[in-house]
Amino acid sequence: MQISCEHCGRVYDSKLTRSGGLERCPKCEKLNIFIPVSEVHYIILGDYLIQEKIGTGGNAIVVKAKHLATNDIVALKLFFSKKATDDHSSAEFISEIEMATQLVHDNIVRIYSGGEIDNILYIVMEFVDGINLSEYLDSYGAMPTSDAMSVAIHICYALDHVWSSFLMIHRDVKPQNIMITTEGNIKLCDFGLVSCHEKAFSEDNSILGTPYYVSPEMVDGSSYQDNRSDIYSLGTTLFHMLSGSPPFNYGGLLEVLNARVRQPPPPLKDIIPSISQELSDIITTMMATDQEERYATATEAAEDILLVKDGGTPKLVDSSRERVNQ
Numbered sequence: 001m002q003i004s005c006e007h008c009g010r011v012y013d014s015k016l017t018r019s020g021g022l023e024r025c026p027k028c029e030k031l032n033i034f035i036p037v038s039e040v041h042y043i044i045l046g047d048y049l050i051q052e053k054i055g056t057g058g059n060a061i062v063v064k065a066k067h068l069a070t071n072d073i074v075a076l077k078l079f080f081s082k083k084a085t086d087d088h089s090s091a092e093f094i095s096e097i098e099m100a101t102q103l104v105h106d107n108i109v110r111i112y113s114g115g116e117i118d119n120i121l122y123i124v125m126e127f128v129d130g131i132n133l134s135e136y137l138d139s140y141g142a143m144p145t146s147d148a149m150s151v152a153i154h155i156c157y158a159l160d161h162v163w164s165s166f167l168m169i170h171r172d173v174k175p176q177n178i179m180i181t182t183e184g185n186i187k188l189c190d191f192g193l194v195s196c197h198e199k200a201f202s203e204d205n206s207i208l209g210t211p212y213y214v215s216p217e218m219v220d221g222s223s224y225q226d227n228r229s230d231i232y233s234l235g236t237t238l239f240h241m242l243s244g245s246p247p248f249n250y251g252g253l254l255e256v257l258n259a260r261v262r263q264p265p266p267p268l269k270d271i272i273p274s275i276s277q278e279l280s281d282i283i284t285t286m287m288a289t290d291q292e293e294r295y296a297t298a299t300e301a302a303e304d305i306l307l308v309k310d311g312g313t314p315k316l317v318d319s320s321r322e323r324v325n326q
Contacts, residue, residue: 046117079121107158133175148241154186156302163227173233174213212246235286
């Protein structure tokens with residue numbers, strides 16, 4: 001039968017039938033998944049029965065699945081990239097998965113395992129029942145101030161846990177990677193998986209991250225990237241939560257990236273006058289173009305957000321403090 005690739009739109013002759021399955025587009029080589037609606041037909045991938053598609057990103061499809069032996073419900077991330085053809089790339093992918101399984105925190109989506117099945121690289125993740133922050137903002141607009149501050153505080157805890165324990169950074173903190181569960185919990189996705197492996201298969205591997213949220217040093221490579229890059233991205237995300245749109249919200253990619261490097265962050269209070277000056281100052285500090293003018297750790301940012309949430313005055317950044325990240 002003929003199908004249309006959901007990624008590039010090409011119509012091609014498919015080997016799939018009404019029973020469903022996974023197939024790569026012959027043009028863009030990205031995976032298309034067809035999940036049968038009949039209970040008679042189903043898709044089995046290794047030890048997992050695929051139940052439904054959760055979403056599609058720039059380099060993978062995420063599906064809800066059931067482990068056939070245990071009946072545990074998990075999420076599978078199925079990468080568009082084909083199985084690594086050399087031993088170094090394969091070892092790097094396995095090493096990334098092993099590291100990611102060690103990132104255990106209440107505010108981080110768990111990674112359980114990963115590998116390759118039928119020439120498809122995959123990881124097994126905790127299934128999170130909820131929506132991501134991007135979906136929330138699209139549906140409801142700007143978030144109430146207290147709720148936005150709470151989300152930022154929880155993500156600060158996740159970032160600082162991984163930085164202090166593993167000296168690892170996320171590199172792609174953005175609304176799409178922040179989950180809000182049906183119980184109201186906050187979880188950061190894809191920690192440890194925004195890596196050289198994914199970068200090698202991205203459409204534009206010169207910039208790792210998302211333009212609206214990426215730090216200046218990730219754009220121009222002018223300085224070492226550490227936890228302060230994630231703090232910057234979280235600051236832009238908090239800006240988005242409170243205002244309804246990200247900072248530097250221009251039309252073209254180059255405009256966004258140039259503004260990121262050449263322009264100071266826009267004060268949120270100039271855009272949303274009802275926001276307190278104290279909270280606006282925190283976001284400006286998180287988004288400082290110069291890394292040295294940002295918080296040294298995500299915990300410092302969380303402490304200031306908590307102070308303002310409780311009616312206090314933030315400490316911001318003391319220029320005389322010891323530079324612990326150099």
